[in-house]
Structure formats: structure tokens, C-alpha cells
Amino acid sequence: MNLLTDPWIPIQEKGLFEKITLQQLHCGEKTGEICLPRDDMELACLQLLCAITQVLFTPKNKRELGHYVKQPLAQDDYQTAIQGKLDWFDLDHPETPFMQFRGVKAKEATPMDKLMAGLSGGENKVFVNEMGLADNLCSGCVAIALFNSANNCPNVGGGNLGGFKAGLRGSTPITLLIQGRNLRETIWLNVLTEETLNRVMPWYDETKDMPPNYIKPVKAREKISVSEIGLARGLLWQPARYELFSSNKLDVCSCCGLKETVYDGFKKEQFGYTIEGVWPHPLSSRTFSIKKKKEEFPSFTTTAPTWTHMSRLLIDRQSDKEGQQAAPIIQQARTFIASAKLQIIIGGYRNNQATILERRHELFSLAQGWHEHGEVIQQIIHYGLEYKKALRKALYLFAVGIKDKVHGSGVNLCDPVEANYYQQTEGLLHTRFASVHFEQPDKDLTQLKQQLKTVVKKLFDLATEPYQQEPKMIKALAMARRSLHKSLKDLEPQGEPHDKN
Ligand SMILES: [Zn+2]
Numbered sequence: 001m002n003l004l005t006d007p008w009i010p011i012q013e014k015g016l017f018e019k020i021t022l023q024q025l026h027c028g029e030k031t032g033e034i035c036l037p038r039d040d041m042e043l044a045c046l047q048l049l050c051a052i053t054q055v056l057f058t059p060k061n062k063r064e065l066g067h068y069v070k071q072p073l074a075q076d077d078y079q080t081a082i083q084g085k086l087d088w089f090d091l092d093h094p095e096t097p098f099m100q101f102r103g104v105k106a107k108e109a110t111p112m113d114k115l116m117a118g119l120s121g122g123e124n125k126v127f128v129n130e131m132g133l134a135d136n137l138c139s140g141c142v143a144i145a146l147f148n149s150a151n152n153c154p155n156v157g158g159g160n161l162g163g164f165k166a167g168l169r170g171s172t173p174i175t176l177l178i179q180g181r182n183l184r185e186t187i188w189l190n191v192l193t194e195e196t197l198n199r200v201m202p203w204y205d206e207t208k209d210m211p212p213n214y215i216k217p218v219k220a221r222e223k224i225s226v227s228e229i230g231l232a233r234g235l236l237w238q239p240a241r242y243e244l245f246s247s248n249k250l251d252v253c254s255c256c257g258l259k260e261t262v263y264d265g266f267k268k269e270q271f272g273y274t275i276e277g278v279w280p281h282p283l284s285s286r287t288f289s290i291k292k293k294k295e296e297f298p299s300f301t302t303t304a305p306t307w308t309h310m311s312r313l314l315i316d317r318q319s320d321k322e323g324q325q326a327a328p329i330i331q332q333a334r335t336f337i338a339s340a341k342l343q344i345i346i347g348g349y350r351n352n353q354a355t356i357l358e359r360r361h362e363l364f365s366l367a368q369g370w371h372e373h374g375e376v377i378q379q380i381i382h383y384g385l386e387y388k389k390a391l392r393k394a395l396y397l398f399a400v401g402i403k404d405k406v407h408g409s410g411v412n413l414c415d416p417v418e419a420n421y422y423q424q425t426e427g428l429l430h431t432r433f434a435s436v437h438f439e440q441p442d443k444d445l446t447q448l449k450q451q452l453k454t455v456v457k458k459l460f461d462l463a464t465e466p467y468q469q470e471p472k473m474i475k476a477l478a479m480a481r482r483s484l485h486k487s488l489k490d491l492e493p494q495g496e497p498h499d500k501n
Contacts, residue, residue, distance in 0.1 A: 001139035003052060003089035003098065004082045008140030010036050010045065010256050011183070019140060019258070022052065023079075025184060028072025033183055036256060039361040040117060041141070043347045044148035046177060047283065050190040051147070051235040052089065054282070056081045058208075058231070059193045062336055069180070069188045088212060088236070091139050096215045097244070099146045099236065100266075104243035109265030112137050115145045115242075116255075117153040117349060117356055136262035138253035142244060145255075150238050151175075154351045164270065165239040168229070168279045172349040172356075173297040175283045176313055176327045179343040179363060189337070190329055192282050200280045200328040203227040212236040218273050226277035234279050241269040280328060285313045287324045300350040305422050306362050307429045311381050313346065314366075315374035334371040341434070342366040364430065369438030376441045377433070380448065383491070384429050387452040388421050390487030391460060398464065398473075398480035409473040413463045420463075424455050453488055460484055 001008060007019040013032030024030040034042045059065040091098045112135060137145060154171035167173075180186040197204040207230030210216070214236075218224055229237070246263040253262055278286060278295045288295040298312050311317075312324045316331075325331075333342060347361040370377070392414050401408030428451050436444045464480070467473045 001091045001143070002086060003048075003091070003143060004056075004086055006139075008143060009049065010034060010140060019256075022049070023075065025049075025187075026053070026073045026078055027075050028184065031182060031184070036141070036144075038255070040152075040347070040349070040359045041144055041148065041255060043175065043177075043345070043361050044152060045144045046183075046186065046345075047151065047175060048144055048147045049183075049187050050177070050283070053187050054191045054235060055088075055232045056085060057191070058197070059191065061193050061195050065188065065191065065193050065336065068191070069185055072184065088215060088232075091143055091244070098143060099150060099212075099214055099238045100243050101214060101217065101238075101241050102243060104241050104267040104269045106267035106269055109245040110268055111135070111265055112142075112145075112254075112263065115142070115149055115266060117148060117359075135254045136251045136264050137255055138258060138260040138262055141253055141255040142263045146238075146242065146244075147236075150240070152349065154349070154354050154356070164268070165273075167239050168226075168234055168237050168275065169281050169284055169297045170299070172299045172351045173281075173284050174299055174309065174313065174346060174348040176285065176330060177283060177345040177347075178329060178333055178337070179345050189333070190283065192328055192332055196328060196332040197231065200282075200331065201231065204231060207231070207233070212238070214238045221272055221274075223274045223276060226275060226279040229275075229279055234281065241271040243267045282328045285325060285327045285330070287312055287322070289322045291321055300348055300358070300360060302350075303358075303419070303422075305426055305429075306346050306360055307364070307384065307426070307433070308381060309346075310364070310433070311374075311378050314344075314370075314377060317374075338371045339368065341368050342370050365434035367434055367436050367438060373438035373441070376436060376438050376445075379441070379445060380429065380432050380436065383445065383449055383452060384425060386491055387425075387449075387456050387488075388418060390484060390491065391421055391456045392418055393487060394460060394480040394484035395463065397483050398476050401476050402479070406475050406479050407472065409467060409470070409476045411467065411473075417459055417463045420459055421455065424459065425452060428452065428455075449491060453491075456484070456488065 004022055007021045009020050009022065009025060011018065011020055011030070011032035012035035017035055020030040034045050036042045036045065057068065059068060087093060087096060089098050095102060151167045151169070152173065152175065154166055178186070178189040180189045194204070207228065210230035210233045212233050243266060244263045245265045245267060246261065248261060250259060251262045252259050280286070281297070284297045286295055287298055298309060300309070314326050314330055315324065316326055317324050342365070344364050344366070345361070346364060349356045350358040350360070395413045395417055399408050399410065399412040399414070428448065432444065432448050464477055467477060
């Protein structure tokens with residue numbers, strides 16, 4: 001199966017599911033949205049489509065990119081672009097199969113479910129995935145799974161596969177993608193121009209013709225500087241030595257459900273090397289500590305919702321101690337789609353070492369003006385977090401009291417109420433990002449604060465209601481309430497109207 005010529009892209013339009021070729025998609029012959037039973041596989045499919053498109057067509061500048069966004073490709077142009085690249089994308093190539101290596105030494109094949117993130121190992125597997133989702137995978141789904149494990153997962157599939165390297169972005173990076181009006185447009189909006197690349201990857205020009213590492217492998221124990229990794233090589237980097245295995249039987253694919261020749265396992269082999277530095281991935285923001293000289297890709301490490309991460313994903317900032325830089329694709333969008341609202345897809349896994357605890361795939365809208373007013377985005381997040389803090393503080397006081405003065409209730413409601421707060425305010429935050437008047441945000445921010453305040457008061461009352469009649473807790477409760485009122489008042493600058501109840 002060749003990703004450049006065969007139908008492997010799972011799409012749905014008007015209820016009809018089918019697999020189409022990349023040429024059909026790019027030439028506008030077929031339309032539809034990516035459709036697979038798992039949202040992480042859908043996201044990985046989109047990432048793979050963007051990576052292939054970036055490798056085949058890197059527009060010179062904004063004008064050329066704009067042309068690609070607007071106009072489907074001519075068939076001849078597509079055919080010209082894939083010449084010379086067909087060997088890179090052939091899943092069954094006799095010498096250089098897509099994202100695999102020939103001659104992997106393993107006594108037995110590993111079952112296919114280990115290639116699907118989070119499916120095996122770990123206690124949450126039933127929660128995260130349906131059972132039996134990956135006994136057999138068709139060629140399209142297995143290509144997506146290979147790409148996903150190489151780019152987005154902690155050392156592959158979890159369980160007992162320790163010792164295998166994670167991808168260039170570390171084990172569970174957050175991925176950002178810009179969403180367009182349809183799939184074809186979405187793909188192009190996530191392709192970087194040479195202009196952008198020369199800025200974010202100073203070694204772009206001299207390394208751009210480097211083939212992927214499964215075509216031209218690194219040596220065992222080699223030390224590789226990121227400046228030796230070209231664009232295509234980095235986008236298609238395979239960190240582990242894998243080789244797919246198929247007994248050539250016709251069966252139902254456990255992911256997409258179509259009946260095809262399936263792959264039923266893969267061989268794996270440990271392989272060590274060292275990457276020095278951090279490769280500037282187009283779809284990832286980066287944070288760095290200047291003091292510790294450490295640079296990394298943000299990931300979801302707690303249950304805090306995705307909006308709490310928006311600042312470090314979208315805004316560039318630098319102090320003398322630390323800094324953050326938005327994903328190159330966002331940096332490019334600031335000049336490319338500045339006059340419109342921005343829709344971004346944010347996705348990634350949350351893990352505990354090799355075990356996936358949670359996966360996210362969310363869509364955010366940002367109102368027009370987003371590119372110039374990072375401070376407003378920060379303010380929205382700030383208030384979202386400050387109102388939560390006020391609530392937690394009050395509930396904490398209710399639990400522990402004040403030493404030698406007020407006896408605490410001993411009932412700690414902080415965590416469950418925080419989870420509730422995040423749930424109840426999620427929609428408010430989304431709406432605010434999508435509708436805020438970035439030029440003149442005061443009215444919107446005041447309204448947001450009022451809304452958050454209402455939620456906080458309601459949640460506090462609800463949580464403490466069962467204890468209101470407990471004589472031993474009355475003092476602690478009164479003190480907690482006073483603390484809450486004070487914190488809420490402090491969040492409103494002098495002269496700002498606030499309700500009296
Ligand atoms: Zn499939």
C-alpha cells in the first residue's frame with residue numbers, strides 16, 4: 001500500500017464512509033471529514049496528512065500558500081510532486097517500508113494492540129478504549145497507528161515495552177493544528193512556508209533534501225544534533241525499530257471495520273541513540289528555562305482542562321528566567337490569518353510513564369484580533385484560575401480551620417469541588433475566547449468575572465450545604481464564607497460594580 005497513490009484516507013460525507021486517495025483529496029475530487037472510531041486516531045490521521053503534504057509541497061511564501069488553500073491542485077502538479085517520493089511512503093516496500101526497518105530481529109511478533117496507544121497495559125484501558133480494538137489492522141489504519149506511536153505516544157503502546165525511545169517531542173506532547181473550513185483547507189493551513197521554516201529552523205535549507213531515518217538510518221549509539229535533522233526527516237522520524245508483520249489474511253480491520261488484507265502484529269527491537277537539542281516541530285509550542293538551560297514541549301500533566309494551557313500554547317513570552325514560544329504553525333498564522341477568527345485543534349495524551357490515563361482532542365475558537373492581544377488571552381485564563389483559587393482557599397479553610405482559634409471541619413472538599421468548577425466553567429471560557437472583543441475587552445472580562453463568581457458561590461453553597469446544621473462546623477463554615485467573600489471582592493477592582501448578596 002502506498003500512501004501517495006492508494007485509497008487509505010478514511011472519510012465520511014453525508015453519512016457515507018469511504019477510503020480515498022491523497023490525490024482525490026488534494027485535487028478536490030472527493031470531500032468529507034476524517035472518520036475513525038477513535039478521536040486520537042483521527043487526529044493522528046490529520047497530522048500524517050499534514051506531514052505528507054508538507055514534505056511534498058513546501059510553499060515558498062504566504063502568497064503561494066494562499067493559492068494552495070484556495071485552489072485544489074491540478075492532477076499533473078500532484079503527479080509531479082510525488083515523483084521521487086513514492087519509495088518513502090510504501091508500507092510494504094521490500095527495503096525501506098514506511099516508518100519501519102527490514103530485518104528487525106525478534107523471536108516473535110508483538111500483537112497489534114501494542115501499537116495502539118493505551119490499548120494494553122494500565123488499569124484504565126477499558127475507560128480509555130473499547131476492548132478488542134486492535135487485533136488486526138488494515139494498511140491505512142496501521143500506517144496511522146505507526147505514525148501516531150512515533151509522534152504522540154509514550155514509548156509505544158504502554159505496558160512492558162520499556163526501553164524503547166519516544167519521538168522527537170518526548171513522550172506525550174500537546175499537538176496544535178489550525179482548523180479550516182474543510183479537510184483540504186485544514187491540511188494546507190498546517191503547512192509551513194519556506195519563509196517560516198527559514199526562521200524557525202535555521203538549518204532548513206541545507207537539510208531539506210535529507211530522507212527520513214527509515215530510509216537513511218542513524219547508527220546505533222550515534223549522537224545526533226537536532227540541526228542535522230531536516231524537515232522531512234523530523235516530521236517522519238521513527239524513534240523505534242519496528243517491522244510490521246502480516247499473515248496476508250483477509251479480515252475485518254479492528255479499527256475502521258473494513259474488510260481488507262490485515263496486519264496482525266509487528267516485530268520490535270531495542271535501538272539506542274541520543275538526540276541533542278530540541279527539534280522545532282511545526283505543530284508544537286515550546287517552553288524553556290533559561291537558568292536550567294532546559295527546553296521542552298508542553299504536555300497535559302494534570303486533570304486541569306485544556307484552556308488552562310492556552311497561554312503557553314499560543315503566546316510568545318520571555319523573561320530572564322524562562323520563556324515560551326508558540327508552535328511555528330501559530331507563529332505563521334499570526335501573519336497569514338490575522339484578519340479572521342482562529343479555530344485551533346488541541347490534542348494529546350496524558351500519561352503516567354508508559355500508561356495513558358486520558359486523551360484529548362478539542363476545538364477552540366479565538367475571536368478576531370487574537371494575534372495581537374495575547375495579554376487578553378492571559379487575562380481570561382488568569383480569571384478562570386483565580387476564581388478557582390478563591391473557591392479552593394475557602395474550602396481548605398473549612399477543612400483545616402485556623403490553629404488554636406477555629407476548629408476545622410475535617411471535611412476536605414477541595415478536589416471534588418475543583419473538578420466541578422472546571423466542568424461548570426468550561427463552556428464559559430470557550431465562549432469568552434471565541435467572542436471577546438480583543439481591542440476593547442473590559443466589558444467582556446467584567447461579564448466573565450460575574451459569571452465565574454456566580455458559579456463559585458453556587459458551588460460553595462452546594463458543597464457546604466450538608467454541614468450547615470452541624471454545630472461543630474458552624475464556625476469553620478462562617479470563616480470559610482468570609483474568606484470566599486474577601487477573595488471575590490479582591491478580584492474586583494475598586495469602583496467596579498458588584499452585586500450585594
Ligand atoms: Zn482499518
